[in-house]
Amino acid sequence: MLKKMGEAVARVARKVNETVESGSDTLELRLEGNFLHRLPSEVSALQHLKAIDLSRNQFQDFPEQLTTLPALETINLEENEIVDVPVEKLAAMPALRCINLRFNPLNAEVRVIAPPLIKFDMLMSPEGAQAPPP
Secondary structure, eight states: OHHHHHHHHHHHHHHHHHHHHHTOOOOEEEOTTSOOSSOOGGGGGOTTOOEEEOOSSOOSSOOGGGGGOTTOOEEEOOSSOOOOOOHHHHHTOSSOOEEEOTTSOOOHHHHHHHHHHOSSEEEOOOTTOOOOOO
16 A cells, blocks of 8 residues: 555656646646645646646645635545635635535535635535445
């Protein structure tokens, strides 16, 4: 398991570094299923990023550096372990259109506070729902 995690981290670091170093206007970053629990700081440099897929990882905390990406339209954090979400910061994101938080153990406060504050689609599973087996 540790070997798999090390390989996944190395793969993610290479992908993010290549994207940053190339200076490309990358539109999408797919990092799903990589045992991630936090993002490398280099992600903050991806100012033109429009979509990021972080589904099926091990995030317990919402990766707040995503809230600093002005072009980000879509965030997929399905099937992680996120309990709390920075609703106010997400609401202030100018381009955000959709965030997928299905199959995360979101606290009741997020479920109640988020809907009136946000202008985008926030996808959530019913409380207590579990992801289907892989």
